Amino acid sequence: MKKPFAGLAVVALALAFSAAPHAAGQAARTAAAQKLPPLSYVCTMPGDEDVLEDHPGNCPKCKMTLVPVRLDAKYWCPVHQALEVHDGPGTCRRDGRDLVQVTLALSWSCADAADTKLMEPGKCADGSARKIGYELRAHGDHNPRHGGQFFMAADAWHHVEGTYPQNGLFKAFFYDNFTKPFAVRGKGITGVLAVRDAKDKEIATVPLTIGRDGTTMDAKLPPAATALPLRVTLKMKFSAKTPEQPFDFQFNELSKDTTVGATVGPTSTPRPTAAPAAPKPAATPAIAAAAPPAPTQAPPAAADNNNAAPQFQPPAGQPDLYAGEIAPMPPALAAVLNEEVLPKDITALVAELMDRAGQIDKLMKEGNLAEVWLPAMGTKTVALVLEQHSSALPAAKRAQAISATRRVVTSAWEIDGYGDLGNRTKIVEAYNRMATAVADLKAAYEGAR
């Protein structure tokens, strides 16, 4: 599952399709209050896609009047994106692939003025229901396209997916902030690939060459440095003026590019809509009603649009994430931040702390740097709840607990920040700080009830 957010503005392609409502689901929707995602305000000027405000006004960058949108975390098919939009995780009815999470802008329109985007559902002049439409937001989709690992550059514009499709070949795919492939050729973009051994020592450095289609860069590894698990650092310079940026990848197996027609090897052509590997299901029920059951054949999109007013129903036991007019929070993040579901006693909380910290450890060992932030946030949540019990500790232990909790908080945020950028060195440093802090926290609460 992917973290949505958004910062951005409208992508050119408007995708007007619906989340095929099931009859029962529709009844539930009708019954539900018309709770919509909050209005956000974006700038439509190209280049200012990152402007996102919670109130009307002018673009702080170009002074244009901001336009309202409603952002929501949704799921769609990795390949047939436009055809299915779901409220929660599931599988694509078209091809059975796992849905991926994206941040979409919701709007409604009527047939007689299809270009007029309305911010509420309702009836059109002819009595028909307004039709819901979705637009992909920039940074709304950080899912890999070729079975690799996906990171964002520090400039928040370049994105790179590293893959290891065949023994001895590393292939990097490049995307813009809308996850569209872009040509690296002629842009002055350069890079090298360093292969590291299990102790992180660089054992080979290989130049990157631009692939035939101009949107990928390849590195042929020396025969002695091709074994799995493969640990490599892609060192990219996106322009002559920007500093070199490292992206760390670990491949425990060869990347499986399930793009139709994809071939491996230096001549392969990237397809923008390849399937990523299966996403992990959300830890808790997703926003809104579960995805409708999959029919054997997908219904025509238009037939789904009746009165599909999107609404928000917090899952049982979950806080209302839209309260206070905030942007949609990914369900998996909401789950790990939820303090209500945590145990009430110290022993169980410490066990939960160690469990969540263990998830970080596992991901680190797998080299899955892109996901480490989520259990890191979850570990922080438990640490903060544990702190409420610190008055039960003797003074020295309490001081130890406060110190450790503070370090869990800061290291969790460091992991969160570094995770996007795929910088293993920084993540490992932050992870080591967190591991020490978690151990200290456990020691502080040892024997306390």
Add this chain to the structure above:
Amino acid sequence: MKALVSFGARHARIITWGTLGLVWAGLVLSSTSTTVDAHKAKTSPFSYNVDIFPLLRDNCGRCHADGGPAPMSLMTYDKDGGAIAWAESMREMLLIGAMPPWYADPTGPAVRNNHSLSPRELDKIITWATGGTPHGDLNIKLPAVSARTGWAGGKPDLELPMPQPYTLGPGVMQASNEVSIPTNFTDAKWVKAADLLPGVASAVRRAYISVDGGPMLQIWEPGDDAVEPPSGAAFKVPAGAKLKLKIDYKKSWQDEQKAVSDKSVIGLYFTEEPLSGKSIEPVAIDGPTDAPGSPRSFSGTLTKAGRVVALRAMLDGPYASVEVTAVAASGRRVPLLKLHNARPEWPRRYWLVDPVELPANTKIEVTMQPGDPDVGPLGKAETFPLQISLDVVPQ
């Protein structure tokens, strides 16, 4: 494998100040970096008006308010920049522990006047800064917050102004000035606290108030309270003594091209002579001068028996940890001070909650682990010759 994007969309507002490199998310921007002015998704459940303003007011408002010593006010959401303009910087400073500038480690000996953030408060502010800095309920009218003026501890028993104003001319950003101020005391006086009322709060970065040839009465930092020593300890100021006032000035960038003229005032708070009749005396332990920023281990000896009431650390760089330990002849070790993420630009005095009695010839050990010199609020840190000082009441 899927990729995730962390809590806030990575569209941070990255600000660099002139030649000052700011580190964000592991990205070290060069001194010539431009401003990347972007916005984050509003994912924070904490908003400025409801959650963040009270925290900033109570913990940062002494300095980061209109007219305060810090060059930016955090007491408004967006007026003249306001908190949102500094959110990314706040996040960075909080993460590295540079702000609030209070480096006492809670696992070490307790020190007085603690003003650190709780882990929960820390997390709230970082969540807000990372999650799009939402404004919150616009119907909430926040009170105007101005910087503190006047004496923090009430009117002092004696005010000693600088004899002459000191002027930093246009273009002069930083300077130090030392003056000697006669007390004209006809009898010895006992001082329990010394304070400074800066003439130009935005330019007085730090002040050292000492008795000429005697103890350091105060290392004054912006936002400080005048703290009374524990257990009735006091400083003796002899008859006819002069006070030395050394002020480190640093203009804010807004005043760079203006002349700034300062005439600060020392405030003294008197007390009765302690029963022991003994004054607090400094015991300084100089550190090595080579290879600043490397791990440190050095020691000194307390030649006379005494009661340690406070410690001060002048640092030659940022340190991840500083530990000062008393080692008695028996081998018994007693921790005296523990700092974490200590920054050299805040060389304050830490008063112990529980003073420590030490016999003569106690060894004082100092061990320090260096911090990351590339991160910090002001690029290259302002540094000092390494010195750990104990404030001791001799037996």
